Amino acid sequence: MNPLASASIVVAVSGGIAAYKAADLVSSLTQAGARVEVILTRGAREFIRPLTFQALTHRPVHEDLFEPWTEASLGHVSLARDTALLIVAPASANTIARLALGMADDLLGAVALATGAPILVAPAMEHHMFHHPATRGHLTTLRGWGVTVIGPTSGRLASGETGDGRLAGVPEIIGAARQVLGRGGPLAGRRIVVTAGGTREPLDPVRYLTNGSSGLMGYAIARAAIDVGATVSLISTPVVLPAVVGAEMVHVGTALEMATAVDEQTARADVLVMAAAVADFRPATAAAHKVKKQGGTATMTLDLVLNPDILAGLDRPGLIKVGFAAETDDLVANARAKLDAKGLAMIVANDARDAIGSPDNEVVLLTPGAEPEYVPRMDKDDLAAILIARVGTLLAGNRP
Ligand SMILES: Cc1cc2nc3c(=O)[nH]c(=O)nc-3n(C[C@H](O)[C@H](O)[C@H](O)COP(=O)(O)O)c2cc1C
Incomplete structure (x- = not known):
C-alpha cells in the first residue's frame, strides 16, 4: 500500500x-x-x-x-x-x-x-x-x-x-x-533483492539479443517493499524507468552479470524476487568488431549456448526464493514444474503475451502444496503490493 x-x-x-x-x-x-x-x-x-x-x-x-x-x-x-x-x-x-x-x-x-x-x-x-x-x-x-x-x-x-x-x-x-x-513497516529490518528488466546478450559491440521486458514489475515490487520498510537491492538491466528512491541500484547487462550480482546481493538477504526476464541462451561468442554483411549470403546462423538458471542454481539455506513464470501455454502446469524444480517458496505465473511490457498484469500465484490463487488484472503497482504482502506472510513462516 x-x-x-x-x-x-x-x-x-x-x-x-x-x-x-x-x-x-x-x-x-x-x-x-x-x-x-x-x-x-x-x-x-x-x-x-x-x-x-x-x-x-x-x-x-x-x-x-x-x-x-x-x-x-x-x-x-x-x-x-x-x-x-x-x-x-x-x-x-x-x-x-x-x-x-x-x-x-x-x-x-x-x-x-x-x-x-x-x-x-x-x-x-x-x-x-x-x-x-x-x-x-x-x-x-x-x-x-x-x-x-x-x-x-x-x-x-x-x-x-x-x-x-x-x-x-x-x-x-x-x-x-x-x-x-514506510520506515518501521512490517518488513523493517528485512533485506529483499529484486531483479528487473530483460537481459542483453551481446552479438557484437553494438548489437544484442534481448526481450520486451520493461522492468515495470520489478521496479514496482522494489517500491512496494520499501513502502513497508524493507531494505532493497534492485538489480536492473538498462530500462527506461527512473531509479527507485531508497533502493540500492545494481546495474547489469547480461544474464551472467545478473547471476554474479544476485550471488553477491543475496549473501545477507532474506528474500530474492526474480522478476527479470533472463535470456535462456546467449551467443556463443560476442564478436570484438561489428559484424559485417557477407557479400552474397542472405542468411546468418547464430550459435547460442545455454545461460545458467539463476534461481535454480542459487543454493542459500534460509533464502526465500520467489520466481516468475512467463508462459504462453499450460500456464499453471508449467509454473508448478518450475516451482518444484527450482525450490521456490512462490511462483508468479503470467501469460508472457499479456505481461511483458504491459502496465498491468493478471497472475496466478503458486506455492508448494496449495491451490493456485488467481489474481485479477490490475496495475503492476497494486499487484506489487499484493506480492509483497505475500512475501511478508512467507517471511512470517506461513503460506500466503
Ligand atoms: C530573486 C531572489 C531569488 C532567491 N532565490 C533563493 C534561492 O533559490 N535559495 C535561497 O536559499 N535563497 C534565495 N533567495 C534569498 C531568500 O529569498 C531570502 O534569504 C529569504 O529571506 C528567505 O526567506 P525564508 O527562508 O523565510 O523563506 C532569493 C532572493 C531573491 C530576491
Whole structure:
C-alpha cells in the first residue's frame, strides 16, 4: 500500500526561485491520496501566492504563526501533532539555518520544533550558498537530528551558473517521502533483492539479443517493499524507468552479470524476487568488431549456448526464493514444474503475451502444496503490493 495514500503531510515552502516547483510537489502528493497542509514562509510569499496551493489542496494555506483563525485552536500545535511527515521544499539557506538553530518565531519553525513526525528537507539555492560552511554545518546538524536531506542536484541554476543547488526532482522527493513513511513497516529490518528488466546478450559491440521486458514489475515490487520498510537491492538491466528512491541500484547487462550480482546481493538477504526476464541462451561468442554483411549470403546462423538458471542454481539455506513464470501455454502446469524444480517458496505465473511490457498484469500465484490463487488484472503497482504482502506472510513462516 502506497504510504502516501491517506497520510497527513505538511509541505512547508520557503523563499527561493524553486518555490514554483512546490506546486507540482503538492499536486503530486494530493493526487497520491495524501492530505496536504501547506505552510508558506515570509520569503515564499514573495515568490508564489497562497491561492495556488489553496486550489491544489482545497484547504486554506498557513502563513503566519499569529493567524487568529488557526491559533484559536492552537494551529501550530495541531499542525505539528497531526502530521505524519513534514517536508520542507524548497528549503532556502535562511530556512535551513533557522531550523538548525531551533528558531520558533515563525510558523514553520514552531511546527518543526513541536512535531514528533519525521522531517524531510530539500535544499535549493545558488551553489556558493549551498557550499558555504554555514549551510553545510546547518545541514550536518539537521542530519544529526535524524532529518532526511534530499538533494540538491547539480545542473544549471537560476543564476545562469552550473553547480550544486537545484531542488531535487519531484519524483525523488516523493520517493523519499514514501521511504520515510514506510520506515518501521512490517518488513523493517528485512533485506529483499529484486531483479528487473530483460537481459542483453551481446552479438557484437553494438548489437544484442534481448526481450520486451520493461522492468515495470520489478521496479514496482522494489517500491512496494520499501513502502513497508524493507531494505532493497534492485538489480536492473538498462530500462527506461527512473531509479527507485531508497533502493540500492545494481546495474547489469547480461544474464551472467545478473547471476554474479544476485550471488553477491543475496549473501545477507532474506528474500530474492526474480522478476527479470533472463535470456535462456546467449551467443556463443560476442564478436570484438561489428559484424559485417557477407557479400552474397542472405542468411546468418547464430550459435547460442545455454545461460545458467539463476534461481535454480542459487543454493542459500534460509533464502526465500520467489520466481516468475512467463508462459504462453499450460500456464499453471508449467509454473508448478518450475516451482518444484527450482525450490521456490512462490511462483508468479503470467501469460508472457499479456505481461511483458504491459502496465498491468493478471497472475496466478503458486506455492508448494496449495491451490493456485488467481489474481485479477490490475496495475503492476497494486499487484506489487499484493506480492509483497505475500512475501511478508512467507517471511512470517506461513503460506500466503
Ligand atoms: C530573486 C531572489 C531569488 C532567491 N532565490 C533563493 C534561492 O533559490 N535559495 C535561497 O536559499 N535563497 C534565495 N533567495 C534569498 C531568500 O529569498 C531570502 O534569504 C529569504 O529571506 C528567505 O526567506 P525564508 O527562508 O523565510 O523563506 C532569493 C532572493 C531573491 C530576491
